[in-house]
Amino acid sequence: MDFSKIDLFEGIKGSEVNCMMSCFGAVFRTFRAGATVYDYPESGDEVGVMLKGGATMIRTDENGEVSVMEIFAEGDIFGEVLAFSNAAGDSVKVIAESDCEVMFIKYSQITKRCEKACEHHSRLVQNMFGLIAKKTLSLSQRIEILSKRSTRDKLMCYFRILARTCGDEFELPMSVTRLAAYVSADRSAMTRELSRMQADGLIEINKKKIRLKKVC
Amino acid sequence: MDFSKIDLFEGIKGSEVNCMMSCFGAVFRTFRAGATVYDYPESGDEVGVMLKGGATMIRTDENGEVSVMEIFAEGDIFGEVLAFSNAAGDSVKVIAESDCEVMFIKYSQITKRCEKACEHHSRLVQNMFGLIAKKTLSLSQRIEILSKRSTRDKLMCYFRILARTCGDEFELPMSVTRLAAYVSADRSAMTRELSRMQADGLIEINKKKIRLKKVC
DNA sequence: CTCAAAATGTTGCAAATGCAACAACCATTT
DNA sequence: AAATGGTTGTTGCATTTGCAACATTTTGAG
Numbered sequence: 001m002d003f004s005k006i007d008l009f010e011g012i013k014g015s016e017v018n019c020m021m022s023c024f025g026a027v028f029r030t031f032r033a034g035a036t037v038y039d040y041p042e043s044g045d046e047v048g049v050m051l052k053g054g055a056t057m058i059r060t061d062e063n064g065e066v067s068v069m070e071i072f073a074e075g076d077i078f079g080e081v082l083a084f085s086n087a088a089g090d091s092v093k094v095i096a097e098s099d100c101e102v103m104f105i106k107y108s109q110i111t112k113r114c115e116k117a118c119e120h121h122s123r124l125v126q127n128m129f130g131l132i133a134k135k136t137l138s139l140s141q142r143i144e145i146l147s148k149r150s151t152r153d154k155l156m157c158y159f160r161i162l163a164r165t166c167g168d169e170f171e172l173p174m175s176v177t178r179l180a181a182y183v184s185a186d187r188s189a190m191t192r193e194l195s196r197m198q199a200d201g202l203i204e205i206n207k208k209k210i211r212l213k214k215v216c
Numbered sequence: 217m218d219f220s221k222i223d224l225f226e227g228i229k230g231s232e233v234n235c236m237m238s239c240f241g242a243v244f245r246t247f248r249a250g251a252t253v254y255d256y257p258e259s260g261d262e263v264g265v266m267l268k269g270g271a272t273m274i275r276t277d278e279n280g281e282v283s284v285m286e287i288f289a290e291g292d293i294f295g296e297v298l299a300f301s302n303a304a305g306d307s308v309k310v311i312a313e314s315d316c317e318v319m320f321i322k323y324s325q326i327t328k329r330c331e332k333a334c335e336h337h338s339r340l341v342q343n344m345f346g347l348i349a350k351k352t353l354s355l356s357q358r359i360e361i362l363s364k365r366s367t368r369d370k371l372m373c374y375f376r377i378l379a380r381t382c383g384d385e386f387e388l389p390m391s392v393t394r395l396a397a398y399v400s401a402d403r404s405a406m407t408r409e410l411s412r413m414q415a416d417g418l419i420e421i422n423k424k425k426i427r428l429k430k431v432c
Numbered sequence: 433c434t435c436a437a438a439a440t441g442t443t444g445c446a447a448a449t450g451c452a453a454c455a456a457c458c459a460t461t462t
Numbered sequence: 463a464a465a466t467g468g469t470t471g472t473t474g475c476a477t478t479t480g481c482a483a484c485a486t487t488t489t490g491a492g
Contacts, residue, residue, distance in 0.1 A: 059360075067363040069356070125341060132348050139355040140285070144275075146362035147283040147400040149450070150478070177439060184363040186480045191441060193478090365480070366448070393469060402450045407471060409448090423470095433492105440487065449478070457470070462463100 007075045008049055008127050012120045020120060024105040031055075031096040038078065038094035045107040047079035053100025056178065060091045068182040070138065071173065077131050079107060097174070146184055151193045154183040159203065163212050172208040223291045224265055224343050228336045236336065240321040247271075247312040254294065254310035261323040263295040269316025272394065276307045284398040286354065287389065293347050295323060313390065362400055367409045370399040375419065379428050388424040 003009045003017045012020070028051075031037050037055050038048055050072045057070040057078060069092070072078055078094060110128060141161055148154040158179075162170050172179060180187040197203050204211040219225045219233045228236070244267075247253050253271050254264055266288045273286040273294060285308070288294055294310060326344060357377055364370045374395075378386050388395060396403035413419050420427040 059363075069359065125345070129341070129345060129348070132345070132352065136348065136352050136355060139352060139359060143285065143355060143358055143362065146359065147275075149400065149402075152478095175439070176441095184365065186365075187440085188442075188481080189479050192443090195441090368448095391469070392471095403470085404451080404472075405449050408473090411471090436489100436491085438487105438489070440485105442485085443483090445481090447478105447480080449476105451476085452474095454472085455470100456472100458468085460466085460468100462465080 005075065006049065006051060007131055008077065008124065010127055011123050012127075016120050020124070023121075024109045027104045028101065029104070030101045031099065033096050033098050033100075035096045036093050037096050037100070037102055040092040045079070046104045047077055047107045047110065048094070049103040049105070050074055050076045050078075051101045051103055054097045054173075055094050055100055055102075056097055056174065057092065057094045058181075060093075067184055068174070068178055070135075070142075071182075077128075077135070142182075145182075151183065151185045151190055152197060154185065155190070155193065155197065156202070158183060159210060159212055162210075168212045170210060172210060176208075221291065222265065222267065223347055224293065224340065226343055227339050228343075232336050236340070239337075240325045243320045244317065245320070246317045247315065249312050249314050249316075251312045252309050253312050253316070253318055256308040261295070262320045263293055263323045263326065264310070265319040265321070266290055266292045266294070267317045267319055270313045270389075271310050271316055271318075272313055272390065273308065273310050274397070276309075283400055284390070284394055286351075286358075287398075289389075293344075293351070358398075361398075367399065367401045367406055368413060370401065371406070371409065371413065372418070374399060375426060375428055378426075384428040386426060388426060392424075 003012075003014055009017050031053075038046075038057075052074060054074070055072045056068055057072070059067050059069050070078065072094070110124065145154050145157045145161075148157050162173075174182065176191065177187055180190045183190065185193075194203075194205055198205055201213055203213055219228075219230055225233050247269075254262075254273075268290060270290070271288045272284055273288070275283050275285050286294065288310070326340065361370050361373045361377075364373050378389075390398065392407065393403055396406045399406065401409075410419075410421055414421055417429055419429060
C-alpha cells in the first residue's frame with residue numbers, strides 16, 4: 001500500500017506509517033461502486049480515509065428527500081465526529097461513486113497520545129488538522145452555494161468554483177441527479193433552468209461537459 | 217483575565233496560559249455592539265477567540281445580498297484559515313452583536329511547535345482540534361437547514377436544533393432580519409411564513425420568543 | 433443480446449417565494 | 463422634543479420553483 005499520496009500521512013515515512021497502523025487498529029476495505037461505505041448510526045467513532053476512488057455522503061430525511069452532504073476524493077477523510085450533526089436522526093450514508101478503497105481508524109486513537117508515544121503521532125495530528133480545515137472549507141463552499149436564492153445563482157456559483165480549478169471548460173464530478181441534490185433543487189426544475197441558462201448564453205452544456213461562456 | 221471557561225485553554229493552568237501568550241503574540245481588543253471585529257481581506261492568518269459577548273460572520277456579495285455565515289458565542293474561534301472559502305471575493309466581516317472582547321493570535325504560531333516547546337502547546341493543539349470539529353458541526357447544521365426546500369422546513373429545522381439545547385421554548389439568538397439571512401430567505405416572505413406557521417398551530421411566536429407546539 | 437432499473441429530458445399547473453413599496457415601531461442622538 | 467436610522471410587519475404582484483406525470487435514453491446485470 002502506497003501512502004505517499006495521502007495527505008494524512010504527509011511527512012511520515014512509509015515504514016513508520018505501517019508501524020503506526022497497529023496503534024490505530026487500522027482496517028482496510030474495498031467497495032464496489034454503489035456500495036455503502038459508511039452508515040452513520042452504526043459506524044461510531046471511526047474515521048474513514050479514502051485511499052482510492054470516490055464517494056458521496058448522502059442524507060435522506062424522513063420524507064425520503066435526498067441531499068448530498070459531501071463529496072470525497074482520494075485523500076479525503078470522513079466520520080461522524082469530524083463533520084456533521086444528525087439533528088433529525090436522518091439516515092446518513094457514504095456511498096461509493098466508483099470502486100474504492102478505504103482505511104478505517106479509531107478517532108479516539110488519533111486524538112489521544114498513544115502509550116508508545118510515537119514520534120510521528122504529533123505530525124499526524126497536525127496533518128489531520130489541515131484536513132479538517134480543508135473540510136470546513138468545502139462545507140463553507142457548499143453554504144456559499146446554498147445561500148444563493150435562485151437555482152440559477154446556485155448553479156453559477158458552483159460552476160465558478162469548479163472553473164477556478166479546472167478552467168472554463170470542465171466535466172461535472174457527479175450525475176445531474178446528484179447535482180440537483182447538491183444544490184438542493186428539484187431535478188426537473190434544475191434541468192429546465194440549465195436549458196434556460198444555455199439559451200441565455202451563460203453556459204454551453206453537453207451531457208456532463210460544461211463550458212462557462214461569459215466572464216463575470 | 218479568566219480563561220478557565222474558554223475551551224481553547226481547557227486543561228491548561230491560568231498561569232501557564234499567560235506564559236503561552238507571549239509565544240502567540242496574543243492581542244486583546246474590545247468592541248462595541250455593531251462594530252467590525254474582523255475584516256477578512258485584511259486580517260490575514262489571525263485567529264480570533266471570542267472571550268466575551270457574541271458576534272456574527274456576515275458575507276455580502278456583489279449584489280449587496282447579505283448572508284449570515286456563522287454565529288459566534290463565548291469560547292468560539294474564527295479566522296480565515298479556519299473556516300471558509302471566499303470564492304467570489306465577497307466582503308466577509310465579523311460584526312459584534314453585543315459588546316464583546318476578543319483575543320487574536322497568529323494561526324501559524326499555533327500549528328507550528330514553538331522553539332521553547334511549551335509543554336502545553338500540544339494540549340492547545342488538541343483543544344483547537346476539538347473546536348474546529350465543533351465548528352464543522354455547526355457548518356454542517358447550517359447545511360442541513362439550507363438544504364431544506366421550503367422556508368417553513370428551514371425554519372422548523374432550525375427551531376428544532378435550538379430546542380434540542382434550550383427546550384421547546386426559547387429566544388432567538390439573533391434579530392428576525394438576521395434570521396432571514398441565516399436561513400437565506402427573503403425577510404418579508406419569511407415573516408409571512410412565520411405567521412402562517414403560527415396560524416397552523418406549529419409554533420407560538422412573540423417578538424423573539426418562540427415556542428414549539430407540535431412534537432414531530 | 434435482452435431485460436430491468438436508473439438517469440435524463442420535457443411539460444402543465446399550483447404553490448411558494450422574491451421583490452417592491454409602505455407604514456409602524458423602536459432606540460439613539462442632537 | 464425632534465430627527466434619524468434601523469428593525470419589524472403587511473400586502474399585491476410577477477416569477478420561480480416544486481411537483482407529478484410521462485417519454486426517452488443510458489447503464490448494468492444476467
